[in-house]
Amino acid sequence: VEIPLKEYLSTKNQQWLVYDQQREVYVKGLLAKIFELEQKLETAPQTLPQQTKKTESEGYLQEEKQYYNHLLANAKKDLEVDQQIITQLNFELSEFRRKYEETQKEVQDLNQLLCSQRKADVQHLEDDRHKTEKIQRLKEENDLAREKLEEERKRSEELLSQVQFLYTSLMKQQEEQTRVALLEQQKQIREFAFTEPLVTFQKETENRGKVTSPKSPTAALNESLVECPKCNIQYPATEHRDLLVHVEYCSK
Structure with missing residues (x-):
């Protein structure tokens, strides 16, 4: 023009x-x-x-x-x-x-103003793009953290289930061993009652109590073994705490 x-x-x-x-x-x-x-x-x-x-x-x-x-x-x-x-x-x-x-x-002034406005719009769009990327990155990190948390929760539930199972099994074994020890003691008492006089039975009972008394529930518990559900390694029942540590390590 x-x-x-x-x-x-x-x-x-x-x-x-x-x-x-x-x-x-x-x-x-x-x-x-x-x-x-x-x-x-x-x-x-x-x-x-x-x-x-x-x-x-x-x-x-x-x-x-x-x-x-x-x-x-x-x-x-x-x-x-x-x-x-x-x-x-x-x-x-x-x-x-x-x-x-x-x-x-x-x-010319309008062109300069338009140029400045365009630069400001470009900078604004660039800032919005950085914000969008940051939000997307944080969202992905949050999703990843949730997945890890869910995996950890499942692993904890599985470990808790194994511990409860081991504890239940241990308690059953303790009860069974105690019951067997009592039955064994009652059986021995009946046998002595039929084979010797009462005095001899009392002395024998005292001697047996001093020398070879029946195993207590604790002694029977010491001889019982508990296995790891993963690798089947055996631990004494009294070392159940060590077994729990081993089960957690073995699960990992």
Whole structure:
């Protein structure tokens, strides 16, 4: 838009200058014609035999001079009007250029503002992208942590189930061993009651209590074994704490 506008203004300005020059040439031509007529009038032949011819010649020259004077006046008037028009057009052209330069400055300011706004929008989009990536990363880390927590919960439940099973088995074995020891003791007592007198039975009972008394539940418990459900390794029942540690390690 800027280049065609400048070309248009330059063309119009050049046309007015050419027109002004043409008017000046036209006026100069009229002035030269008037001067020529004046010279003719002054150098008119003085030897004409009759005064009538001289008067007619002078009248013709005077009329022609008046005619060209009238044309010169009109030309000068037109020239002054044209000069006023040219002055007005130059003024309007100057005003138009001033407004055009102001508009150009406003356009440049708007372009700079638009460029700054675009940079700010790009930075805002970049920040949003970083935030989105960070949120996505935190979400993935949270999901991973939940999966690990769920795995740990399942492993803990499985380990707890194994411990409860071992504890139940241990308690059953202790009860069974205690019951067997009591039955064994009752059996021995009945056998001695039928084979020897009461006194002998009492002494024998005392000696047996001192030397070979029946195994207590604790002694029977010491001889019982408990196996790991994973690798079937055996531990004494009294070392059940060590067995629990082994089961946890073996489960891992």
